[in-house]
Amino acid sequence: MKETFKDLVHYDREYVLPTYSREILLERGQGSRLWDIYGNEYLDFTTGISVCNLGHCHPGVTAAIREQAGKLVHVSNLFYNEHQPRLAKVIAERSGLNGKVFFGNSGAEANEGLIKFARRWGHQNGGKYSIICCNHCFHGRTLATLAATAKLKYREGYAPDMAGFTFVEFNNLSAVEAAITAETAAVLVEVVQGEGGVNPATADFLLGLRQLCDERKLLLLLDEVQCGMGRTGKYFSFQHYDFLPDGFSMAKALGNGFPMGAFCIQAQYGSLFSSGSHGSTFGGTPLACAAALAVFAALEEEQILENVQVQSKYFFQRLRALQQRFPLIKDVRGLGLLVGVEVGTEAIAGLQKACLQRRLLTLSAGEGVLRLLPPLNVTQAEIDRACAILQSALEDCSKAS
Numbered sequence: 001m002k003e004t005f006k007d008l009v010h011y012d013r014e015y016v017l018p019t020y021s022r023e024i025l026l027e028r029g030q031g032s033r034l035w036d037i038y039g040n041e042y043l044d045f046t047t048g049i050s051v052c053n054l055g056h057c058h059p060g061v062t063a064a065i066r067e068q069a070g071k072l073v074h075v076s077n078l079f080y081n082e083h084q085p086r087l088a089k090v091i092a093e094r095s096g097l098n099g100k101v102f103f104g105n106s107g108a109e110a111n112e113g114l115i116k117f118a119r120r121w122g123h124q125n126g127g128k129y130s131i132i133c134c135n136h137c138f139h140g141r142t143l144a145t146l147a148a149t150a151k152l153k154y155r156e157g158y159a160p161d162m163a164g165f166t167f168v169e170f171n172n173l174s175a176v177e178a179a180i181t182a183e184t185a186a187v188l189v190e191v192v193q194g195e196g197g198v199n200p201a202t203a204d205f206l207l208g209l210r211q212l213c214d215e216r217k218l219l220l221l222l223d224e225v226q227c228g229m230g231r232t233g234k235y236f237s238f239q240h241y242d243f244l245p246d247g248f249s250m251a252k253a254l255g256n257g258f259p260m261g262a263f264c265i266q267a268q269y270g271s272l273f274s275s276g277s278h279g280s281t282f283g284g285t286p287l288a289c290a291a292a293l294a295v296f297a298a299l300e301e302e303q304i305l306e307n308v309q310v311q312s313k314y315f316f317q318r319l320r321a322l323q324q325r326f327p328l329i330k331d332v333r334g335l336g337l338l339v340g341v342e343v344g345t346e347a348i349a350g351l352q353k354a355c356l357q358r359r360l361l362t363l364s365a366g367e368g369v370l371r372l373l374p375p376l377n378v379t380q381a382e383i384d385r386a387c388a389i390l391q392s393a394l395e396d397c398s399k400a401s
């Protein structure tokens with residue numbers, strides 16, 4: 001007999017660590033739509049937090065996973081597999097870094113790799129090890145990436161923090177400069193802070209960082225885990241500006257839901273690593289790489305980046321029109337289809353609930369920011385539907401406040 005929703009929630013309460021709070025049980029997805037266990041349909045503007053960027057069960061990615069699953073799922077990294085070098089080449093070329101790639105399984109693991117890269121480089125360059133990060137940044141939940149994450153709440157109960165991370169104001173170049181010490185090896189930033197509240201870095205900040213890092217002989221490292229893979233309308237969000245980082249991480253949408261992470265560093269640093277100096281059992285398996293290759297193929301064949309640019313413009317116009325009507329909206333910001341609508345800490349939970357009741361799935365970020373992450377192949381009609389729901393939810397919330 002098939003279990004009921006109640007049974008499954010009971011199992012969850014009994015057997016799953018209570019690290020998440022959740023309400024609905026999703027069973028099936030297609031494109032921008034999800035269905036719960038009762039068959040209710042939702043418009044998904046969360047994409048698994050910028051993971052299923054091509055929509056749920058994208059036909060090309062699903063076919064690639066199916067085909068590869070019948071051919072070869074896993075071999076250890078002690079052997080070549082046909083897709084890993086292919087994918088590394090695609091990442092190196094599409095990013096413009098023409099660098100070297102290491103494959104892991106998650107965003108945190110990718111960022112751990114960047115941190116290890118900074119230390120390995122720093123040890124050969126005057127014994128430097130420390131990394132400058134920004135307020136409101138989020139880099140992951142492992143001990144090292146947690147120490148690189150600004151929010152104290154996430155670190156609570158896990159002391160002592162791993163040493164070697166300092167925090168400065170985001171978008172403040174002089175603050176970064178003032179924080180540099182003899183131990184500083186690198187600066188690590190998100191081009192658009194996702195979890196921290198959808199805060200885009202300014203061009204001046206990023207270009208200034210590049211110059212500062214060159215002058216002071218530091219590595220510039222970028223976390224592209226949430227803002228990469230087409231989310232902002234470029235393969236990687238630093239490509240909006242005219243500079244290259246020394247290294248960057250990616251994960252989330254790399255496999256469109258197939259778990260995967262990677263980091264890429266400039267080729268000149270490749271010799272810092274040698275056989276055995278870093279590793280990951282599941283990193284870059286044939287199955288994961290087949291999925292990611294299908295993602296890159298779809299981004300190109302379906303002109304997804306162009307769609308992001310067009311739909312982003314339209315979405316921002318619609319949201320700014322809502323901002324004119326509803327004083328509750330304090331700010332509308334973001335880049336591409338990484339979109340934040342600031343409504344304040346008092347209103348955010350009510351607004352999300354009102355959207356959910358109308359079957360629009362949304363996220364929150366930072367302090368009181370509604371985060372909207374539609375699939376990158378979203379249509380104008382879907383944006384219209386989301387905006388109509390948001391308008392009706394805002395009407396409710398404005399009445400209540």
Ligand SMILES: Cc1ncc(COP(=O)(O)O)c(C=O)c1O
Binds near residue numbers: 107109111226252
């Ligand atoms: C910018 C950024 N970096 C790192 C991570 C951690 O990724 P993961 O949860 O795959 O470890 C996240 C997750 O939300 C993220 O948004």
